[in-house]
Amino acid sequence: MTASRRPLLYAALVLCALLTLLPFAWVVSGSLRSLDEIRADPGAWLPQHVTFDNFTRLFAIEGFGRFLTNSIVVAALVVLGNIVAASAAGYALAKLDFAGKRLAFGAVMAALMMPFTAVFVPQFVITVDMGLADTLSGIALPSVALPLSVFIMRQYALSVPDELLEAARIDGAGEFRIFFRIFLPLAGPALATITIMSFLNSWNNFIWPLIVAQSTSTYTLPVGLAATSQADSHVTDYGLMLAGAIVVMLPVLVLFLFLQRHFVRGIAGTGMR
Numbered sequence: 001m002t003a004s005r006r007p008l009l010y011a012a013l014v015l016c017a018l019l020t021l022l023p024f025a026w027v028v029s030g031s032l033r034s035l036d037e038i039r040a041d042p043g044a045w046l047p048q049h050v051t052f053d054n055f056t057r058l059f060a061i062e063g064f065g066r067f068l069t070n071s072i073v074v075a076a077l078v079v080l081g082n083i084v085a086a087s088a089a090g091y092a093l094a095k096l097d098f099a100g101k102r103l104a105f106g107a108v109m110a111a112l113m114m115p116f117t118a119v120f121v122p123q124f125v126i127t128v129d130m131g132l133a134d135t136l137s138g139i140a141l142p143s144v145a146l147p148l149s150v151f152i153m154r155q156y157a158l159s160v161p162d163e164l165l166e167a168a169r170i171d172g173a174g175e176f177r178i179f180f181r182i183f184l185p186l187a188g189p190a191l192a193t194i195t196i197m198s199f200l201n202s203w204n205n206f207i208w209p210l211i212v213a214q215s216t217s218t219y220t221l222p223v224g225l226a227a228t229s230q231a232d233s234h235v236t237d238y239g240l241m242l243a244g245a246i247v248v249m250l251p252v253l254v255l256f257l258f259l260q261r262h263f264v265r266g267i268a269g270t271g272m273r
Contacts, residue, residue, distance in 0.1 A: 024249075030242040031055070038238050055245035056078055058225075063216055067224030071203060074140045074220060078202035081144025082194050090190075091144070091183055095165060096175070105154070112147035117208070124211055134214040141234040142201055149194040151230025156190035157183065164220055 005133065026045065030038055031054050032048040092098070093105050123142050124133075131140030152158040160183060168178045184191075209220045220228065 003039060004181045008052075009242055012078070023025060027242050028244050030238065033239060035237055035239045042238075054239040055246075056248065058240055058243045061195055061224075061228050063224060063228075066217065067219050067221045070136060070139075070218060073204040073219040074209075075199050077137070077140035078143045079195055080197050081140070082146055082149040082198040083191060085145035086149035086153045086194055087184065087187065087191065088179070090155075090157050094157030095160070095162070095183075099115050108147050108154075110247075112151060112190075120208065120211065126205045127212060132210055134218050135212075138212045139209050139218065139220065140202070142208065143198065143205070144162050145200055146194075148200065149198055152194055152197075153187065153190050171250060193205070196256055196259055203248070233273050251271055 008161075029045055029047055032050045032052070032129075033044075034049070034051055034053065037048060083237075090110075093101065093108070125139045127133055127141065130138075132141060164182065165178055168182055173181070205220070206220065206222045206226070209223045210226075213219050213223060216224070216227070221244075225241065225248075
């Protein structure tokens with residue numbers, strides 16, 4: 001790229017970044033406005049009177065701490081399950097030869113393309129039959145081995161040189177030792193990628209927890225906020241909802257800031273450019 005075109009590229013990138021940040025800026029502004037002010041002028045970008053009352057009421061909601069804890073537990077189960085299951089499955093699909101390998105990878109791709117609306121009823125029936133309805137395990141179980149995570153790990157494993165693994169086998173290392181001592185240390189970027197994606201999938205999930213959770217004791221944060229965001233006369237308390245949106249977004253932003261370098265490398269290593 002010539003030097004004369006570089007400022008145009010930077011200007012276009014800055015413009016795209018600003019357009020991306022506009023909804024976030026409106027959410028922050030709305031969370032600092034009262035409900036009456038939001039209803040009087042919903043499109044305003046700056047609050048006339050800054051107030052933190054929405055956040056005060058948010059943290060004062062009965063059960064808020066339980067909702068937050070439930071979301072953390074479910075997200076931890078989902079992330080841990082994806083790291084363990086996806087790394088093992090991805091390594092096997094990329095580096096091991098076994099009967100039905102192509103069929104197994106085809107099943108992963110089919111599951112990846114299957115819309116959630118086509119499977120959530122069978123998932124719910126299975127969850128109920130297993131006795132996991134209204135439990136945190138039941139909320140986390142369908143997401144502990146996401147097809148996208150398996151695909152990312154498989155694509156990244158393909159980039160690991162076969163010669164490196166063969167040298168370890170010649171030295172007498174077994175597959176488990178190769179997996180834990182050689183492959184996993186090299187797969188840090190891919191692990192960071194599936195950590196962010198699986199955490200985001202679990203943390204922002206609303207429909208499945210809403211279906212499975214049948215009591216407030218198992219509500220996750222999005223479900224709990226939706227259930228308690230009604231003001232007087234059944235009017236939605238938008239200020240409270242926007243403050244809740246800020247709280248929900250913060251953990252995702254913090255996680256991405258810590259893992260962004262590995263995330264970019266992981267995406268590039270899978271060929272998903």
